Amino acid sequence: MEASVSCMLREAWEETGLALSEDDLSLVHVIDLLDPGSTIPRNGFFFASSRREEASHPSAKRSAAPNGTGGRWTHALPEPIVEQTRAAPKATSCGTLYTLMGWT
DSSP: OOOOOHHHHHHHHHHEEEEOOOOGGEEEEEEEEEOOOOOEEEEEEEESSSOOOOOOOOOGSOOOOTSSSSSOSSSSSOSSHHHHHHHHHHHHHOOOOEEEEEEO
């Protein structure tokens, strides 16, 4: 078990080789999710970093973006992608901090 911020920092390092600092993070979106057919609610926390430093981690040698933009998608998100991950950037670009998904 780990805190959301710690998880985000670890995943950024493991998946992209980016060394991010907790001090530079800002919470930009929260998704309150209930998957269809589930009784277990989940929350997704999305963070932005005001700066980043390239790391000398083995995964830093590969690009996370399919179009080779170094982890930034310039035209569209990669496919396949789960709906809550698609919803967060769209909501964030509109200035929305909170999204409710799957609750009726």
